[in-house]
Amino acid sequence: MSYLKTKTPRIREKRLDTLNAWLGPAKSAVGEFAGDEAVQRIRTFSQSTNDDVLHALRILSRIENSVTVIHAPRGCAAGALYHKLALGQGNWLVTNLDQKDTIMGADRKLRKAVTSAHRTYRPEVLFILSSPVAAINNDDIQAVVDELQDELELPVIPVFVTGFASRNAVTGYDIVLHSILRQLVRGREAGERNGRVNLLSVTEHRADIQEITRLLTALGLELNILPDHATPGSFVQATGARLSLSLNQDAENYLGTVLRDEYGVPYQAPGRPVGIEATGQWLVAAGKAAGLEQAAAELHRQESARIGRELGDFSLSGVRVYLSLPPGMAFSVASLVEEFGGEIAGITVSHLDVLHKARLEDIASRHPSLQIHVADGQPFEELNILRRIGPDLYIGDGNHLGQVGRLGIPVVSLEHSRLLGYDGTLILCRRISVVLKNRSFGQRLASVALPYKESWLQRSPNWHIKKEVK
């Protein structure tokens, strides 16, 4: 049965049992995924959160020679604006749906926007990103696609995000990847076997990709990197690759799974290469899958010796670290912290699902009481936890790092920061060193009061997380 028959993939909750609200010890988190289906929790109050539209834009903004027409009221383009302004990525237009469009339908407006985007940017591929308004309105995007695809002579790919079908923003990654595969490779025979390795990368730092590329090409592997910085041809080529290698399962698991199940491309997801040990394991697993295990082990010996010298006596011994990151990243940074002798004080992850079962089991076997918090954009819950735990260091990538700083906790931000491979490890360790040594900024921030009333913070951190009773 083909994954690509339907307009959209199954939402994360149904495909991977993904939870977006949860708090409890690691041993109980393991239990959540022991049965047939994880019990979903709801948040009776949510401070902020991402949605699938934002996550979809993240991938789309990084497809080479592309333009995205956002079929939405103008506010929905804010995410695209961020990518363009902050990162200089992604050409886009918004159809600026208004009151009249919601009543009369906006097919004509969409057609005009697509034609205009094509004329302005002359892209190699054009995306139409749906939105909550277009979804509720049932605008017939497919008809516009069918009509203009032939006329413009380029792939026009509709991406049917709704902003509400799933509680988990990561569903947006699946929808984009599904849409691209459905439009570009569905129904085709697997591409000619080309001996390349698909390096699956979503929203990684460019320098991190360079580091991984350096390592894999040193083994003699030829890479096809996607979806980041890919062209339509990269996806077609991916179906004939010898192997798909994951850098971050949370984001690209769907791509690896479909390429494996529909085109027979083996999919390897050996965690994330973060820290010296884990990078070595990742590299050896990649080498083994490509029949180059010895060479990978040798490369690891050389690289780890080099980084060991560079790091000198860097140690996190006696440092209790709190992590607030997407799950794949959180678990990999947790390994790095432990590798250098640190202690994990607690973890907040944006979601949790069956992909993390093995990591959870590993953590639970060593630290059964370690608190796991599942929250995307809930700073007040996190601050509540941090006040109780009082860690020595906080590593996160959220928008609320300033608030964490007001607790007097040294903060390392991983947003737009390098992390992967040997060099990424070196850079992260150096940043940690600096933050732990230079505390004056943190001490100054600590004199600023938190934005929450004390009565709020007196409540238990899971006050708003409830089991659905119906």
Add this chain to the structure above:
Amino acid sequence: MSEKQGKHIAIYGKGGIGKSTTTSNISAALAEAGYRVIQVGCDPKSDSTTILRGGNDLPTVLDTLREQSKVRLEDISAVGFGGVLCIEAGGPVPGVGCAGRGINAAVELLQDLKVFEEYKPDFVLYDVLGDVVCGGFAVPIRDGIADRAFVVTSSDFMAVFAANNLFKAINKYAPSGGARLGGVIANSIQASYSKALIHDFAEESGVPVIGYVPRSITVAQSELYGKTVIEALPESEQAEVYRKLARYIDENNDSVIPKPLNGPELKKWARKWGDRIFEVETGVVQKMEAI
């Protein structure tokens, strides 16, 4: 994810025109002929399948979704006459929400529950509310859910008007993978001119009439018993009319893209028939080739 099993057919028409009665009788006739049939009522009134299941209560998909986070097939379906699996999509509380999206959600749930893979129907009949009032109600013909649509109409102008609107929707969506039109089912044929009027409208629109269902007391009688005509009065002539429709749907896979009349054309057409009917009723004698 759903693989399509069996023929998926949407039956549209103006509210109150006899869609549910016609659909249920076709379902019953198909079941009687030995086929596995699912009938999905896509109407917030949720009374599509009533006469297939003796008038017993059946929770709608949307009511069940509102009450339970986990829905099983047995919560939202009942087995009716001849083993027809009856499902009612239902709708939001009157006055709020969007019934069109409700139909969408209900069909998605059925696909999620793998109803079609597991039940392996030969036919799935979607009985869809009235006119194409918005994008939501067009979903069964638009998103590849149904392969063919049939339109039920009487000779009342408003029913013809609604049928013409549906032709417009099919005409718009069929080229991009939407359902095509199987034909028109002429219902409640009573007046002397009814057959000719519907025949003429269909011809103007380039679509076939697949059957004429006469107005009959047997239909009212069977409905009062809470049954289809096929079940209550299987030997009746009316039952044979429905069987003939069912046979057509079973044996014939033809479909067309209709040519709907535009505003002035429809007005002109209606005026022509207004004149003719007046002449027939008042006894004006002249050449009446169409009647």
